[in-house]
Structure formats: C-alpha cells, structure tokens
Amino acid sequence: MSSHYSRWEIMRRRPNTTFLITFITFLILFAFFSLNLSRYALSRFRYSDSVFDLDTRHNNNDDNNVFLHEYNHPKRRVSSIHFKLSISTVSVLLPDWEILLIVSPNTPLHYAYNYRCIFQNGAFSPARFFGVLPFMNVTTFKCDLPESVRRRRIFSKPALVTEASENEIDDPSPAPELLRWNFLVYESFSTEDDVVLFAKGVNHRQGYDRSPSELRCVFTMGDGNTVTTAVTSSVQEVFRCPHPDHVLLFQESEKIGISLVIIAENLVVPSVASYILRPRPNYAIKAQAQPKYFLCACTMVYNVGKFLREWVMYHSKVGVENFILYDNNSDDNLETVVNELHEEGYNITTLLWIWPKTQEAGFSHSILHSKSNGLCSWIMYVDVDEFVFSPSWKSQNEFPSLKSMLLHQQMSNVGHIGQVSMQCNEFGPSGQRKNPMEGVTQGYTCRRRVEQRHKSIVLVDAVDPGLRNVIHHFEVNEKQGYRSKQLSMENGVVNHYKYQAWDEFKNKFRRRVSAYVVDWRQNVNLKSKDRTPGLGFQPIEPKDWVHKFCEVRDQRLKSLTRAWFSIKLRHNETRMAWQKS
Template identity: 55%
Template sequence: MACNIRTIFVASLASIVFLTSLYHHHHLFHPQPIISSENLPLHPHIHPNYAIQEHHHHQQQIVPDSIPSVSILLPAWEVLVVVSPATPIPPDFIAGPFTCLFPNNVSSPAKPAGFLPAPYRTTFKCDFPTILHRRLPFPQPILTRSPERSTLPQSPELLRWNFLVYDSVSTENDVALFVKGLNHRQGGYRLANEFRCVFGDDDGVNGVKTTVTTSYQEVFRCRIPETSAFSNSGGGRIRISLEMSEQKRVVPSLAYYTPARKVVVEQPKSLLCACTMVYNVAKFLKEWVVYHSSIGVDRFILYDNESDDDLQRVVQELVQEGYNVTILFWLWPKTQEAGFSHSAIYANTSCSWMMYIDVDEFVYSPSWLNSPNPSHQMLKSLLPQSPSSKIGQVMISCYEFGPSNQSSHPLMGVTQGYNCRRRSDNRHKSIVLLDAVDESLLNVIHHFKLKQGYREMKMSVEDAVVNHYKFQAWSEFKTKFRRRVSAYVVDWMQEMNPESKDRTPGLGFVPVEPEGWLEKFCEEYDERLKDLTRRWFGFESPPADVGKDE
C-alpha cells in the first residue's frame, strides 16, 4: 500500500514538473506579441454602454493629492489625462510635479499638455509603461502630485483614441460632434440614420436623444433638444455623445454641449481671415502673418497641434503689435480635416471668407510685381465682387519649391531663402465663403464641399499663385515625419502607399536625408516673390524669430 502511494506521488510530481516546463517553454520561446497602440480592439473588455466617469475611486483616501480625471490612450503609447471640469487646477499648480500612477506600483511622469475649452479642463500626458503593454485590459492611471506608491483598486479601462467622441462645437440650431472610429476611411461614410445624439446621461438610457442629420468624415451633426429637457445637475455642464442605434451602444465621450454664444451687439464680420493647423512654427509665423496681413488678411486663426516651441510668445508679440491672431488648442492627432470643419462653424460669426493655407505657403499675384507697396485690398481683389455670382470657393494653384541649396533655415525667411521650384503647379489651396460651406462640413486638402447652388472658381497662375515652400532645408523638412496631420494620409514611417502624391519622391520611410537633397526639386528658378517682398519690407536685418532654432 505504501509503495502504491509513493508511486502515485512520484508520478503526480513528475506530471507537474513536466507541465510546468511546457508552460515556461511556450512563454520563453513563443512570447506574446506587444500590442500596437494604433491597432487596438475597440473596448474589448467593457460594457457596450460604458459611461465615462471621472476617475474618483475614493482616490483621496487611497492616494494623497490625487485628482479626478479620465484618460485616453493615444498613438505611440501616450496617455492623455483630462482633469475633471469639477476640479480645475490653479495655474500656479500646473507646473507640477505630477505622476500617472498605475496598478502594481507602476508610474510614469505626467507633463502639462494644455487646456480644453468649454468647459475649461487641464490636460496632462504621460507614457504608458512598457511593462503594461501586454496586459489587457489597459488600466487608467490615477493623476497625483504624490510620488508615493499605493495599492490601487481595480482601475477602469483606458479609453481608446480610435473610438471616441473627442470634441464638439455648436451653432444656434445644432451641434457638430467630432468622432473617431466610425467613418474609417475617405469616402466610406455610414448613414446618419444609424446614429442618435445623446445629451446628458452617458449610458444612453436616461439621456435626451436627438436625430443625427449628417455623417461625413469625423463630423456628425445633431439636432439640439429643448433646454427644458436638461436637469441642472453637473454645474450646467451637459455631456454629449453618439449612440449607434442598432447596437444600442454609446461611444465614450470627452465632449460637452455648450450653447452657441449669443452676441448682444453684433460686430461686423471680417471680410477675409486665414486658418491653418500648426506644430512648432514659431520661427516661421511672423513672416507669414506680417506678409498676409499687409495684403489683406484681417484675422488669423491657428489650430495648435501640440506645439512645444515659443509659439505662445510669438503670438503674444504679434498681438501686441496690432495683429489679430487667435490660438485654439487642438491636441487631437491626425485630425486636420476635422479641425477645418470645426473652424467653418467657429469662425462663421466673425469671418465672411476663410483662406485655408499652411504657414509655409504664401499667396501672391504676378500683377502685383510692379507695386511699390503692399495693399490691404490685394487679396480681397481676388474674391468675387458680386454676391449674385454664387461663387463660394476660390481655388489657387501651388508651385512647390525645393531646398534651393539651403542647409539650414534661411536667416531672412523662406521667401528670401528658397528660389527654385518644380516647373509645373501641383494641387491648389482655397479661399472659402463660410456661408457657402455644405452642412456636412466635408473637406479634403484645404477644399470644401459647397452647398447646392454655389460654384467654384479656379484662378489661372497668371492671376494668382501659392508659393509652397514645401521641400525646405533637411533640418526643417524632416519634422514632417513626426505625424501627418490628415486623418486619411498614411504616416511617412509606415511602409504603405509608396506612390501616394503626399509622399516626397525619392524619400524613404525613415527621416534620413536622401542623397542630393540640396539640389532636389529644382527645375526652374523663380525669384518673383523674393524680389517683391524685399522691395516691400526691406529685410536689412533678419525678421524677429526667423533665425532662431527652437
């Protein structure tokens, strides 16, 4: 009997050792792949009607100096932490230090990342720790000023950037939601009747629901319910989201409904404004603003896509000098089309026409070449002079300039430093009548769909042209590898669509200077705008900020 027991014990022990060795062999030689932050399943572990609640979890009792917040996983394993609007952080406290505290005593430094408006919310960014990349579900961190480690309770799952209502903007009649993860590709749009807007209750059960009228790109427009339908809870803040009607599933949301501003005394609209999305353009901005202001742009609206240079300081200096420049914090990655859609509503009460060009683009007309001085009527003369023309969009062709043998940013500015371009024009940029923009807000490459009854006018290169200083000195150009701003353009470091017109001919998939870069794209010397701006502005010394390295 004792012999049988010993035999059974030895056999069982051997089986355990054998199975354990198999387990370790599998995990050592067949490790689980690290999950990509840009190709994650949409909330695989959470309830379909997951409601966003700021991350309280009795934090004050568990983690000293913790701050209620909600967190989103962005591309490249960045975590965006949005502080609850109910607990704003005083400006003198924002400098920190702050920490993102994850379960299992894992932490990551948190850095200030700007502010979200309506309602005002402070944001921070931290890296999602590598040790957690293979563990699903990904937990939200607790934002704290204390570096002390604590044993945290079960954390809610990180929200995903690829499935999120991230912003909104209102008119007097409706509200536009900006949503990732529903209309995935250019031209592939789901029907508006597949969705409903949900005001108030995040879970879609008790919220007020209204009709969605348009669904294009990342923009969904909704009817506004009667104000009597809302309760007075939440300090007047009304969360707004989108419900997929058939699945009864509500998209997680960071957006709030803010009624459109009612102006008691209407101010006259500026005839011509300019809008662009920017990232670290402090050294270029003054040249661009001063030039376009001198030829007729009344106001500039900059959508700041996470700049970390001296942009704020340069804008403050321009404002002090009398230029009308506004910065809107727009941290959302790959959302240029959505940003321009937002601007078509945001600026409609203050601007009649909007020029959509980048900071490396300068508009001029060859007819100005003999003008001794710039005039505020120059650009405005390109616009239709009669409303009866029903022209809603003026399109201007682009000439693309090459590095022109410049090895660093030209001290005198881009108009003086780059003088050699491709021979043929490529693409165009637009000046748009905001009242003529279609309700869908659909736009592609600085070009909007117009309401029925309006038409476009394309100008000849003899009448107007955009000098696009696209292929600059390599030290400047390589920053384009950071991340393409369009939602529908592949990032250059992804080995996809190598023949795309968005890619630079001869450029690989890594930010390494191609051989012969200094002489590339030089087919024709063109110094017309260079000579014109030198005559107008002198350039006896470098313009402020132009020569500084940020």
C-alpha cells in the same frame, strides 16, 4: 563517577545567550521591513474612490450611460509615504504610446508639484501639464505608457498623483481600461440650431460615411437619465443633430455627457465630450451688416514659432486681417512669438487643439467658431510654409489686396462664387543646409516644374452644412447656388516651401496633422502624391537632398518681398522686417 557535572560541562550545555539575542533581533527587523515593504507596494497600486470612467457597451457593460461619473467604492485607509490622493481623470491612449489625462472640472491643482502617472503593475512615468482645452475648459496632462505596461494585453487607466509627503489614499477596485483614440467622440460644439460632434472611428475611411439614419445622438445627465435625437449629417469626423427637446430638464450647472449611438450594433461610442447648452441668440452679431473681418487666415500649427513672423507679416500686408491658429500640441516658443506679434498690432487667435490627425476636423470647427462669433466673411486655408501671391503684383508699387481679388471674382462671374482656389508651386531645398536667416521666401528659390494640388479661400456662409473639406478645400452649398472658382496661375498662386533644408523637413516626417494624407513611416500608398520622391520610410536624408526638386528657378516672390520688407542698415547691409534686429 561523580553524579555532578563539571563546571566545563555545565558551560558547554548552557544555551548560547548571544546567539538567541541576535536571532530574535533579526526576526524583529525582518518583520518590520516586511511590513513597511508591503505598505509601500500597496500604496503603488491604490487609486482614489472618485475615478472617472467611461463605461460602454463596447467594453461589455450593459449600462448605456457612457459618460463621466464617479465610482462609489468602499474605502480602506492605506498609509502612503510617497503620494497624495489620486486626481479624478479621464484617460485616452494616443498614438506613439502617449496618454492624455483630462482632469475632472473644478479639481484643485498645485502647479508647483510634480505629477506622476502610476500604473497597476507599479510602473510610473512623469506627467506633464499639457494645457487647458478651450472649448471644454478642463485641464489636461500627458504621460508616456511605460515599456513594461505595453506588453500587457489590456491597458488599464493610470492614476494621476502628486509626489508629496506622507498622506492617505483610498483603495478602490481595479482601474478601468484606457480609452482608445481611434474610436472616440472628442469634441462638441453647440450652435443656435443644432449641436455638432467630432468623432474618430465612426466613419472609417475617406469617401465612406455612415448614413445619418444609422446613428443617434445621446445626451446623458448626471443622474444617468438619457435623451436621444436624430443625426442629421454624417461627414468625415463631423456629425450634426438637433438639440434635445428636454433641455429645460437640464440644470445649467450640470455636466451633460454627449455621444453617438451606432444603432445596428447597439453600441455607444466612448466619449470625453460634454454638451454645451444651446447658446442664446447673439442679436449684436446678427445686427452687423458684415462680420468683424473681411478676410481671415486659418491653419493648424505645430512648432512653427521660427516661421510665424514672416508668414503673418507678409499676409497681413496683402489683406489678411485676422489669423486663427489651431495649435496641435506645440512645445516650442509659439506663445512667445504670438505675444510679440500681438504687441506689434497683429490680430491672432490661438486655440489649443490637441487631437492628433484631425486637421480637416479642426478646419470644420473653425467655420463653426467664425460663424458663432461673427468673425470672418472669408477664410483662407493655407499652411505656415505657404504664401499666396499674384504674379500681376510685380507691376504695383503699393501693397496689393486679396480683398480686391476676391471681390473681383464675385462680381465678374455669373452665379455665387463661394470659394476661390489656387494651385501650388512646390519649392525644394534650393541648396540650403539650414533654415535661411532671412526667411523662406528669400532662401528657397528653386521649385518643381509641374504645379500641385490647390489651396482655397472660402466664403464662410457658402460652406455646405456637412462641413466636408479635404486638403484645404471645402464643399460649398450648391443648393444655395454657390460654386467654386479656380484661378489661373497668372492671377493667383501659392508658393509652397514644402521641401526645406533637411533638419527642418525631418521634423515634419512624423508630424502629419491631416487625417487623409499618407503616413510616411508606413509601407503603404507608395504612389501617393503626399510621398516625397526618393524618401523611404525612415527619416534618413536622401543623397544630394540640398539639390532635389530644383527644376525651375523662381525668384518672383523673393523679389517682391525684398522690395516690400527689406530694411536698410549701416554699411549697405539690409535685413527683412521679420528678422529680429
């Protein structure tokens, strides 16, 4: 046998060059894609080093400083192919799985960019610009909590980022837990004499308020030093305390946190509020014999753009000089309608009030706002679907005046009248299947027989310092001799167009702004007057809805407003003044 291999055997034993090249190429590509995939995944989890947090004893942190401060984490440079630096925010979990993000003051923002909330599990949701809070002057965004995050036991704060080209972000420690809306100090208001805090979850239910002695106000400076003062009043969601004696230590440019301490529990309530220094005395306002307006109307609104013109124009004609709207997150054309009414000469102030289920707190805030700015002597608290009138007006040719009604009540009674209340007539759908084109006063003319709860007009100076109010009715300061007076149904009444065409009423089903009215979606308080008879726990139209609650035909206000506001057109046609031509 030959000692040499044949050519065929040599070729058979030689390594397959093509296979080796293919295998090596595969390894290189796999390593390349694995590296980039890991970088991409890593970028989805990273947050900037200046992430605002609220450390509280409630979250098992021994630091009493619960206010906005910055983490100082060591930085690691991470390449990101999708997102820019995250933006410093404070985040609060609201009802319906919404997250409110309050941006750190003086943060530059680019409104042309698209923003996202990025969560620690890599999920994300679009962030929507929500507005600027008027009293804290900070920008806010909202985003939804993704389904995949809702299943977690602990909800961590998201990062607010912009979609952009390649950039670098920092790599800090894990994000803190989301603040919860049901236990939070959310606003503060400084008067010349004291500071007023608004807080959820401290006074837990209607009729039960903690004693002021159980609480303290705590002020925290940027360096972590704190000053506390006593709480002098604890009513519903409103708490009052003196300004700190050490106010001279605070720099006017310094951000000062403010919150409440529950003494027995050694617990500091989480807070997103900031302390505003004691305002300087406004001698110009004090020098005025009367506030700027005799009568204002105040209400909290949500998506009422289509109804606002009728409500404003009617009440302006009967004596309301200024309208104060607390906007509870409207996303309709409210701003456009308000601007149009401004151009027509109506005085309207719109204040963004984003906090859910805080109508009573907003009304308390309106008393402080009015007094500090010298706005109103009296404030009428009725909703946009409520119209105040007197049946005696039917005999008058000229427009009547609520001012003369109030002055008459003040002068004809012994003692100080600090509040005038009127009972409500509740109107039903009256056969309407959609919003009446001519307005609610024209389209809804059939009501329930029995009058319902009352609405009020209150003298601002007569309101009790505790600012307690329930369903548009304040407590007056009895120590100063003030009392309330309820008008007879012939002297004053409120037409409440409560049960409108189904599509309009359905929009109210999930938007109850009052903190002390029943949530229609819950199987509780079945006998509450807030519940709609025949309506279950879902927004499903009851049988024969269009004819419900029709016990009395009442066209008194329809006739009055048609006489006062109808405009004749050609061919014997008419339209109401609030209708667009």
